[in-house]
Amino acid sequence: MTPAGAGRALERCDELAAITSLPDGIERVHLSDEHRRANALALGWMRDAGLTAWQDAAGNVCGRLEGSEPGLPALVLGSHLDTVTDAGRFDGMLGVLLAIEVADRIRRSGRSLPFALEVVGFGDEEGTRFGNALLGSRAFAGSWQEAWGDLRDRRGTRLADAAAAFGLDASRIGEAARRPDELIGYLETHIEQGPHLEDAGRPLAVVSSIAGARRFALTVTGQAGHAGATPYDRRRDALVGAAEVVVEIERISKETGTIGTVGRIRAFPGGVNVVPGMARFSLDLRAEFDEQRDAAWARIEDFARDVCARRGLEWAVEELYRADAAACDPGLMAAVTAGIRATGDPEPLVLWSRAGHDGMAVAAVTGFAMLFLRCGNGGISHHPDETVTAEDVALALDAFEATVLAVADG
Ligand code: GLV
Ligand code: MN
Ligand code: MN
Numbered sequence: 185m186t187p188a189g190a191g192r193a194l195e196r197c198d199e200l201a202a203i204t205s206l207p208d209g210i211e212r213v214h215l216s217d218e219h220r221r222a223n224a225l226a227l228g229w230m231r232d233a234g235l236t237a238w239q240d241a242a243g244n245v246c247g248r249l250e251g252s253e254p255g256l257p258a259l260v261l262g263s264h265l266d267t268v269t270d271a272g273r274f275d276g277m278l279g280v281l282l283a284i285e286v287a288d289r290i291r292r293s294g295r296s297l298p299f300a301l302e303v304v305g306f307g308d309e310e311g312t313r314f315g316n317a318l319l320g321s322r323a324f325a326g327s328w329q330e331a332w333g334d335l336r337d338r339r340g341t342r343l344a345d346a347a348a349a350f351g352l353d354a355s356r357i358g359e360a361a362r363r364p365d366e367l368i369g370y371l372e373t374h375i376e377q378g379p380h381l382e383d384a385g386r387p388l389a390v391v392s393s394i395a396g397a398r399r400f401a402l403t404v405t406g407q408a409g410h411a412g413a414t415p416y417d418r419r420r421d422a423l424v425g426a427a428e429v430v431v432e433i434e435r436i437s438k439e440t441g442t443i444g445t446v447g448r449i450r451a452f453p454g455g456v457n458v459v460p461g462m463a464r465f466s467l468d469l470r471a472e473f474d475e476q477r478d479a480a481w482a483r484i485e486d487f488a489r490d491v492c493a494r495r496g497l498e499w500a501v502e503e504l505y506r507a508d509a510a511a512c513d514p515g516l517m518a519a520v521t522a523g524i525r526a527t528g529d530p531e532p533l534v535l536w537s538r539a540g541h542d543g544m545a546v547a548a549v550t551g552f553a554m555l556f557l558r559c560g561n562g563g564i565s566h567h568p569d570e571t572v573t574a575e576d577v578a579l580a581l582d583a584f585e586a587t588v589l590a591v592a593d594g
């Protein structure tokens with residue numbers, strides 16, 4: 185039988201999954217009506233757990249349990265409540281819900297900690313709506329930039345206008361910033377989103393660092409023309425040029441230990457009988473080390489420029505997002521290790537995270553560490569088939585609580 189806390193966290197994942205903008209699937213993006221409804225649910229759950237709860241100036245939800253005396257610096261536990269398009273039901277949400285369960289357990293145990301405990305549900309980690317990810321956690325960490333108010337979503341809505349419709353004032357989002365002296369660290373539990381734990385036959389791991397990512401919007405421009413009547417020696421087909429680059433991205437990425445993904449591509453004007461005059465595509469590029477990622481990007485750009493020169497095309501680059509690799513805090517990692525050991529695993533597995541997480545933004549204001557939990561189905565994530573077992577969630581909850589106690593005993 186699943187212990188109450190883990191079972192309740194899983195039920196709440198289902199409740200959040202029902203808050204979606206898609207008729208058939210999950211999508212919950214920043215500053216949307218769905219975001220507002222998810223925040224209201226999460227605030228209620230935090231209050232039920234005995235926390236003082238509020239929504240901050242950036243649309244993150246926060247809850248607080250005082251320590252042995254009021255006003256102590258806080259250990260923050262959390263993750264994000266937003267999703268990708270056609271998402272699974274655990275990426276982010278499960279970490280927020282387990283954080284609420286840990287706070288609930290500690291409050292009910294009557295144990296007073298030498299720090300306050302805060303829980304946070306960040307409003308944007310994925311960047312699904314505005315392209316630039318980690319907007320919630322960057323505001324929390326004091327890295328909010330006024331210019332981001334002008335970011336636009338795919339419908340052309342400015343972030344500042346979306347914030348106003350949500351009930352926030354974009355000119356005050358920076359006020360969500362926390363000071364380093366208010367915090368002692370940030371801990372996040374998250375599904376692994378990959379196959380390493382499942383392959384190793386183990387439920388939990390401690391994270392050592394998070395890969396640094398860069399995201400680009402790339403444009404190849406040529407000349408549109410008649411599909412039948414334009415001879416090959418006169419064509420400037422932007423899509424064929426882009427296709428060469430896409431294939432080379434995979435080759436360079438594999439060769440350099442980088443991870444490159446072209447997740448979106450469009451040809452313009454997009455007629456079946458028209459040579460494409462323009463192709464636009466995305467690139468998400470990540471690596472354990474920033475130098476590795478940047479060297480791969482330099483090679484990709486050189487290749488793209490050569491292809492474009494050879495084919496009479498133009499090449500343009502817009503960088504949408506950049507987050508450098510972030511190392512976990514050794515002291516907090518030791519606490520996560522102790523937390524996993526408390527569940528009966530004497531030698532916890534250590535993994536670096538290929539996926540991005542709020543910790544890489546929070547690192548600007550305080551140290552962070554992470555606990556990974558196995559997901560099944562080959563580790564599939566950013567997909568509706570994302571899955572966890574109730575047993576693993578129960579173990580993760582025990583390990584997360586033991587981690588907090590290890591920080592307290594520190
Ligand atoms: C966010 O989940 C990312 O790593 O892309
Ligand atoms: Mn995600
Ligand atoms: Mn996530």
Ligand code: MN
Pocket residue numbers: 309310539540541
């Ligand atoms: Mn992520």
